[in-house]
Amino acid sequence: MSSRPLLDPKVLTAIKDLSLVARTVIDGFMAGLNRSQVKGTGLxxxxxxxxxxxxxxxxxxxxxxxxxxxxxxxxxxMETSISVRFLIDASNSMNHQDSGLSKMDYARYLAAALAYLSFMQGDATGLYVFQDGQLFSLPSRKDPQHLSRIFYQLENIQPAGQFTNEVHYKQLFTGERRKELLIFITDMYQQRQEITTLLNSLAALQHEIIVFHLMGRNELEMNFSGYTTLQDLETGETTPLNNAQMKKAYTAKLQAYLAATRMQLLEQNIFYRLVEMDQPLDKALRDFLNQRQKSLI
Incomplete structure (x- = not known):
């Protein structure tokens, strides 16, 4: 049996227990993983x-x-455990859906799978949720009960409001170790550069950072057939969908925005990956393993 169906987010929606989702994803991922791709070097x-x-x-x-x-x-x-912190964007824009799957659903599955994989590798894991102007946090630990708490919090996230404004990020993410691995799962939607401020602060601390940028296929291709108007989930503003010329302009602006975002983050040594919500989770899992290995060096 191919492992890829086990990594398909639409298939995972049928599984209600998030811990079971995580185990299912990692079992499928490990079944299809070539050993040479996860072998350490220089040890x-x-x-x-x-x-x-x-x-x-x-x-x-x-x-x-x-x-x-x-x-x-x-x-x-060599000691192979690190601290992995998961940063989850839970602002209202994460309610956006494509083919019945929301960005929050995809973020939930991805974070749960990565947390389980981190735990299985002996890493301490923490969870930070940016939602409705507030910040929920679970500091990093590596015991099974803590992993269960992370699953519980992920299961119960209900996106609301706008992304959290700047808090004391430096004090919050300094940590005790020389470096940590920070996984930020977001749609990069911001009103006042609040996400940019967060990433700038984290980059200054010289952690390894992965940004998984979630977008629906309908956003990427502006495919909203049957609709005449789009509404901003965070501001309530509406935009009419009127003609093919608008779609062409939208596509050009979107590609320019994605290219600029990627370049800006790469200049700060932040790993950036655009994640299309109709794609399996395996690419993101491989990115995590590669970046985790860098954190050990």
Whole structure:
């Protein structure tokens, strides 16, 4: 069976338990993952030992599994756990839907899968939700009960209001470690450059940062057949949909905006990935593993 259906967000909507969603996604991802793509570099091999829950999945030896039908870990002398913080945009624009799937649904599934993968690798995980001008936070920990709290909070997010205005980001995200991995899941919709302010502050702290920019296919192609007017979910402003010329202008402006956004973030050493909501989660999971490895260096 192909692993890709297990990574399809539309398939995942049938699963109501978010912890089960996370396990389903990671099981499908690991089933299709080539071992060479998650192998660490520059580490001295020490010994084999039996797999234990919470071990770093990057060091599973698949050849040993094929020979013995048991999981073994290749141990090294380097500490492989880090702190991973998930930053979730839960402003009202995340209620935007494409083919029955909302941006918040996609963000929920992606964050849950990444949190589960982080936990399985022994990482401490934290959750920060930017919603209706406020900021909810769960500091990073690595115990199973904490992971359950993260799943619970993700399940119960109801997008509302606008993105949170600037708070004391420097004090909040300084942390105890030299570097952390920050995963920001957002649609990049902002009224007063509040998202830009957040990313500027985080970049100044020299953390590894991944921005997953969620957009629906209907947004990318301006395909809103059957509608004559669009309404801004955060301001209430309306825009008429009138002709093909408008669609052409929209497409040109959108491509210029996406290119400028990507360049601006890359200049700050922030990894940027445009995520189309009709695509499986595997690309985002691979991006996470690659960036996580950089955080260990």
């Amino acid at each position: 001295e091999f020490s010994q084999y030992r039996s797999y234990q829950p919470g071990d770093d999945l990057r060091w599973l030896d698949w050849k040993m599994y094929a020979r013995s039908d048991r999981y073994y870990i290749r141990e090294s002398e």
